[in-house]
Amino acid sequence: MLLRHTNKEIKPRKALTVNPAKTCQPIGAMYASLGIHNCLPHSHGSQGCCAYHRSALTRHFREPVMAATSSFTEGSSVFGGQANLVQAINTIFTTYEPDIIAVHTTCLSETIGDDVNQIAIKAVKDGKVPEGKHVIHASTPSYVGSHVTGFSNMTKAMAMYFSKSTGTPNGKFNIIPGYVEPSDMAEIKRLVKGMGITPILFPDTSNVLNGPMTGKYNMYPDGGVTAEELTATGDSIGTIALGATASADAARALDTRWKVPCQVQDLPIGLGATDRFIDALRKAAGVSVPDSITGERGQLLDIITDMHQYFYGKKVALAGDPDHLIPLVEFLLSIDMMPVHIVTGTPGKNFEKRIREMTDHLPYPVNVKAGGDLFQLHQWIKNEPVDLLMANTYGKYMAKDDDIPFVRMGFPILDRVGHSYFPTVCYKGGIRLLEKILDALLDRLDRDAPEESFELVL
Amino acid sequence: MSDTIKDTKTIKPGGVDTLDPEKIKKELLSRYPAKVARKRSNQIMVNKKDDTGKTPVMGANVRTVPGIITQRGCSYAGCKGVILGPTRDIVNITHGPIGCGFYSWLTRRNQTRTASDADDNYMPYCFSTDMQDEDIVFGGEKKLKAAVQEAYDIFKPKAISIFSTCPVGLIGDDVHAVASEMKEKLGINVFGFSCEGYKGVSQSAGHHIANNGIFKNVVGKDDSIKEADYKINLLGEYNIGGDGFEIDRILDDCGISVVSTYSGNSTYDQFANSHTADLNTVMCHRSINYVADMMEIKYGIPWIKINFIGGNSTAKSLRKIAEYFGEEALIQRVEAVIEAEMPEVERVRLAVKKRCEGKVAMIFVGGSRAHHYQDLFNEIGMRTISAGYEFAHRDDYEGRRVIPDIKIDADSRNIEELKIEKDDDKYRARKTDAEIAALKAKGFEFKDYKGMSIDMENDALLIDDISQYETEQLLKLYKPDLYCAGIKEKYAIQKSGIPMKQLHSYDSGGPYAGFKGAVNFYKEIDRLVNSKVWDYLEAPWQTNPELSAKYGWE
């Protein structure tokens, strides 16, 4: 047994987290920054955090993830990191030549109380920021929230730094895709464009973290939202934020500052949430939905009808980020699966409330926890076994020990490929999700079938 | 037959040897701001070996310039991740916000094997106090105490350790006070590490803090003497990809018994008992040579440098251990093992060498591997034309003899140096002075290791704490056939069309130590440098962009 110390007896825990279902803010900020064209993320703290965040993102995407660090020593920890950051800005612009440096803080610089805004202003004054180049920043203390919070903070920061209003609407639509895969971002753009709407999608890691192999390394890949696009977000017709935790803040900030009306929608995972997203877009932009998109919806529906018998009544345990889990649970319920244990590491009351609203009427008990961990989830599973587990790669230790069919979903995925290339959002993504769920369930069915009932046709 | 591996250096006509390394160094520095260039120029050296074995003075173990994209991590990573990560039966609690603990959770490929499920193994677990706002503001000691209590209540481990992350030091939490209070209360060993990430300049500081902690808090707690011949400790072996298992297999075949490995596949009890070994063998000297020194002073265990990377090096190391014990039975058994193992190593080596001969590699990792792995490349006829360490000190480049000359700067001064004295009860001289002298007279080397530079060609480029920018320039200028580094560098190198091998985690491969490991490594390098994938980089329409169509029936 891998997790041999995990047993059924649930003892109260207030102080000890065991096997977290979240990680820290800066990695989300770093990921968001990579979705800006010609931008180098910068970690203001000691170099360990930066090394860890780069490694984790690299393992997940299997792509180069570049970021610089202020390399604090004990001295900077005592006297503050201003000198380090000013020097870093100079070194970066001279050596790595980005257009934008996106600075996020770490627990260390936050605890010291470094004022990154002031330092950035000083760097400009000292002539360390070349003409036409930018230093943007977000405060990302990890003792608040989770990696999703960090993503949200940096997304808001990029909008607030660049956006302007000329007073003339540009006819575009801001879409904030949330902490999703590059493939998901590309898919959302495809659908929005398919409806005849010009999106400004930010951040946008498609063609950054799923780039091609060409034999030529390019530190700043083709993808990413540009500074011009970010500037134009203040002139857009509206903003749709996908996912309350990762995207709402940026959308609301644009609304408050430039009166760009915003809506916060769930991430379009599964049928219902995608329907709402497309419908909201249609209404907000005053366009009609093309038959091709309705056709994709029909294909998703087709699979649900064809394979419903395999979904029906299957118990599922889930761990992930709130923005993913809310529509995912809704989707599973809509195909008559039974989500019974649901954990996110990200704290926040809204998550439990939303899940309760969806599950309260069910004839079976549902365990749900925000700010929980995988140890807790595993103990729930020991007490009430499930037919399927959906979680990031760390879930595979539970899946192996308890022999549970397992679908990898969320961040990080460290042992498989595909997530950066094939979306799980919108209708096509829904199809992929169902395919993955069915593969897991049907492989199990085949594996366990007695010879006499081993079937060719399922 | 056993010694058939010879160093073979085939100089490629033209190729890299036409490049002037001094010019390349200039090129690498040309883009930096003046101050940065000055600093970096102390860490980029063109190798020159003089008659006395002196090599260039390397500006190693100094701060990374802010803004440089560095390979380095922090002292917490070195302490919790590297040194204590591979020990399976201690509950390691990270005291800090969630990230530090999360990232050091199962990411290092340390393998461990227990006899049965009844044995403790916490390696698949991550324990953290997940500090929140209020803990930062009001202090986290209360939460830490509660976390230790909960860990005890739920898991009943034999020991609990606490690792400090950056904020902990700043807010003034005293993890050692908490540890001793809880030790008293729970009646198990509880100890803390002040390994805040800002200490020192790299992981290396964390190795030191971890090893000091183990030495102070665990070593010497169990005096029982194991019934076995030839008892050694293996220091600086972390069982990445199963290296330690392969070494254990070979030692076992030789009849040599390992009391404790620091720290691959290790347990608390092994550390506690490790002072009963009769010889310390040091593999990665960077991370642990001081422990060998401390054990010698306190308990009387002599130490030697060994290296199990490479078929030849493995054979040499085994012979050295046998020579130390000096018993004919052991010497013969070691020879028999070498003779049994080497034919397969030779068969694969020669086959692979045909396809790899003359190719050039670059290695930028760690604190000893950039050196050790050159043996394996030599064995298949590949040259290492540029190499450097991520967190080494001067002695790792220039040899142990320079240690007295190393200046201690402000960043190293905050790493505790233990004052060690002879333990009158437990000290036991393993050899008489006469025996030691006799061995030395035969050329047997105690407490010494060579630097990397002396084993490299003149004109090879030595680069300490290489930056991303320098890496890219090297690739452009030298176009090496293989580049070895870590996960953060991996994909930028591969995207440049150059095969890349991770030598921290071995990608998904290993073991690479010992005889079987050498075979694995030869094959892996063959796979990498001769992969077909590099031929597919251009699509047909990129090689032949003209549009005139030809139809099959024309």
Ligand code: SF4
């Ligand atoms: S110190 Fe904070 S920012 Fe750095 S890795 Fe730990 S939790 Fe993340």
Ligand code: SF4
């Ligand atoms: S916070 Fe400090 S201890 Fe944690 S990863 Fe960052 S540098 Fe290392």
